[in-house]
Amino acid sequence: MRFVAFLPLALSAAVFAGPLTWDQLIQSAEKDPRYMAAQKRAEATSSSQGTKLWDKLELRYQLDGFSFAKHDFELRMTPKTFGEGSADRARYEAEKNYEQARFAVERSLLLYDRYERGVRYVLRKKIYEINKQLAQVNADRVEVLHLKSGSATFNPEDLMTALEKSASYKAALLSDSTALRDAELKMKIWVPDFDGVDLDTAFIPTMAELEQNLSGGVEVSENFPQVAMAKGKRDSEVARAKQDVSKGRDYISHIGIGYSLQIESLMEKYKTMDASDVFGTGQYRDYQDDFKKETGCESALNCTATADFLVADQDNRKTADKFFVNLAVRLPFFDSNKDSDLRQQVATLDAESDYLDDVREVNQKVARLTEEILALIGQWKVQKDYAEQVNASGFMEQFARNAGSDPLLLLRAKESALESDMKAVKLEYDIFLQYLALLDYAGGLARQGVVNHLREGLK
DSSP: OHHHHHHHHHHHHHHHOOOBOHHHHHHGGGGSHHHHHHHHHHHHHHSOOOOOOEEEEEEEEEEOSTTSOEEEEEEEEEEOOTTHHHHHHHHHHHHHHHHHHHHHHHHHHHHHHHHHHHHHHHHHHHHHHHHHHHHHHHHHHHHHHHHTTTSTTOOHHHHHHHHHHHHHHHHHHHHHHHHHHHHHHHHHHHSOOOSSBOOOGGGSOOHHHHHHHHTTOOOOOTTSHHHHHHHHHHHHHHHHHHHHHHGGGOOEEEEEEEEEEEOGGGOEEEEEEEHHHHSSSSTTGGGHHHHHHHHOOOSSTTOOOEEEEEEEOOOOOOGGGGEEEEEEEOOGGGOOOHHHHHHHHHHHHHHHHHHHHHHHHHHHHHHHHHHHHHHHHHHHHHHHHHHHHHHSHHHHHHHHHHHTTOHHHHHHHHHHHHHHHHHHHHHHHHHHHHHHHHHHHHTTTTOSSOSOHHHHTTO
8 A cells, every 4th residue: 555655746746857958957056054044144134233232231139127118129231332333333344244145155155066067977978978979989990990901001919909999988988977866965965856967058158258258357356245245254353352442431330320228127226225215105205114114213314324225117218219320430530541542443454454364365266277277278179179170071071181091090090189189178067177266266056046156257
């Protein structure tokens, strides 16, 4: 039953699975976990920054005495230091720009892997076809040499050399097929469901288009992802140094407003009483017995003694007097901030130096890659011109007449043209490898909404 249920799924997968195209290969970068992680970082830092009104806000409580009669409540705020707001905004902008550039670099690397693998597959397939033709030419040579084995011009070493070449071409064809299979398996990691590979060679720009695109040179700008990332890092380091300096400008340590609460039912105080306080109708008449014991006086007449008693207290303050303000100001007269300023200058100079080093490195690599690509295109032209000259119909006819009745010379001419084509294809791979590296540095692969980054180039 399980097999029967699985069979329609397998058949539907086989029906809907099609050949791999360039569009599918390129779009697979957006589903890569590294792409999504970098995108989330960039989106997280691109959100608007909230206004910071203070550094710290706290509610403080103080118990005044273990009688639990007096309680102080205070809302205390630590204000931002002078210059902290601008430093925070600069740091936020720098971090946002850095993460955006980092996302562009990550996207460029992911597309570089896919373009490189696709170009490798297309050019390796060309090499495979040329090796097949070379193998066939060599097989024809072996056949001709076998037919000439009884003639006076037959050389056994030529036959041995041809047989050795046959083995070499078989090995080369096996290597090509293995490399193509490995490339397919690599691309299946990015695009799991495809049946065959249909990477159109017209998708790749011609050597003439590349030469025209690079003939004017490449000027490095801040739009290059690695330069933009270095700039964001520099600005972040400078803003961090400014933040450190601003922390030393906390001239107002804190500002607080509080309320002093007193619970009358729990309040007591010591009061010194005389006879007039306890004898009579006053509020302390309840203390007559205690006063008599302490002083021996029986009445207020002729009694000059006094005694201390713990009595209930009252909160007779005005409402306005129950509130208080707390302000702490730091005295900077003996606290020099020159060390912080010096550290900021050093950090700024270090960040600028690192930025210039990164820009210089990108400049050097871009110039070197441009020069190498143009030099390789020149070599490619030489090989293609020779191959086209050999393959030209008039040339082959003239060569055939000069060869006379010996077909080995004609086979050697075909082989020479194919070998030149082989060198040209290998040069193409080296050219595109350098060109992809150049696009990576220049941000050509980081652009979004581009169908063909290879043809879009450095525009």
